[in-house]
Structures are given as structure tokens and as C-alpha cells.
């Protein structure tokens with residue numbers, strides 16, 4: 001997984017129980033995941049279609065360092081799925097503990113907010129995606145008539 005961003009839990013981030021508010025950490029995950037998806041897709045127009053079940057494993061107190069990681073899970077015609085995890089990091093012990101994880105589906109949309117084809121292909125099963133601007137953005141119906149070809153040297157760049 002790739003480290004996407006690091007946050008510190010501030011007093012302004014906690015809820016009535018004195019620990020990090022769930023909605024706040026979800027916003028952090030959403031923002032980090034969206035930026036990650038946009039980067040992979042080569043477009044700023046990625047919208048959230050689906051968020052999986054979220055399980056909060058442990059509470060987070062003010063002052064905690066939160067590392068947010070992500071990895072590409074799958075790629076479709078207009079959508080991609082990203083796995084995102086938040087870990088609480090203790091730099092003194094050099095240890096991290098899982099706080100929560102989720103999967104999000106993002107859809108690439110055009111200027112009118114309609115789904116449009118991703119402009120690149122990716123390796124299967126979460127390896128690093130490569131942008132190959134072979135397919136111009138367009139209506140899904142147009143794009144789906146065409147085949148998505150894997151990048152010729154994809155195996156050489158897998159990580």
C-alpha cells in the first residue's frame with residue numbers, strides 16, 4: 001500500500017467521547033482516496049459511487065498521528081476501486097495499529113457529470129496503474145464498443 005497522507009488528531013477533531021469523530025476520519029479517507037484515484041486516472045473528475053462497510057477498530061485520541069494508505073484494487077471501464085486504510089502510528093515504538101479500512105468505488109465523469117471511460121489501463125489485482133492516453137474521454141457507449149488493451153510493457157513496470 002502507498003502512504004497517501006498523514007494527519008494529526010487535533011482537539012477540534014474529537015467528538016463528545018473525547019476521541020476522533022468518525023465523520024472526520026471518513027472525510028480524511030475520502031479526500032485521500034479521491035486524490036489517489038484522480039492521480040491514477042489522470043483526471044480531476046472522479047466522483048464517489050460506493051463506500052463499503054467501515055469498521056472502526058480502535059479509538060483515536062488527540063495528538064495521535066494517523067497515516068492513511070491506499071492501493072488500487074480493480075479497474076473497470078469508467079470506474080476504479082481503491083482500498084484505503086487508516087493507521088495510528090506511534091513513532092516512539094515505531095509501531096502502527098489499524099484504525100479503520102474501507103473500499104471505495106470512484107467513477108470517472110465528464111463535464112456533465114456522466115460516466116466516461118478511463119483514459120488508461122492498469123495491471124490486474126492492484127499493481128501500479130499506468131496511464132496510457134490511448135483512449136480519448138467520451139461517452140461510455142462509444143468506449144465500450146472498443147477494447148481496452150493492456151500496456152505493452154506492463155509486466156516490466158509492475159510494483
Ligand SMILES: CC(C)(COP(=O)(O)OP(=O)(O)OC[C@H]1O[C@@H](n2cnc3c(N)ncnc32)[C@H](O)[C@@H]1OP(=O)(O)O)[C@@H](O)C(=O)NCCC(=O)NCCS
Pocket residue numbers: 046047048049050075076077078079080105107109113114115140
Ligand atoms: C457516478 C454516477 C455518474 C454514475 O452513474 P450510473 O448511472 O451509476 O453509471 P453506470 O451505471 O454507467 O455505472 C458507472 C460505473 O459505476 C459502477 N457502478 C454502478 N453502480 C455501482 C455500485 N452500486 N457499486 C459499485 N460500482 C457501481 C458500474 O459498474 C460502472 O463501472 P464500469 O464502467 O467500470 O463497469 C452517478 O451515480 C452519480 O452522479 N452519483 C453521484 C456521485 C456523487 O455525487 N458522489 C458523492 C460526492 S463525490
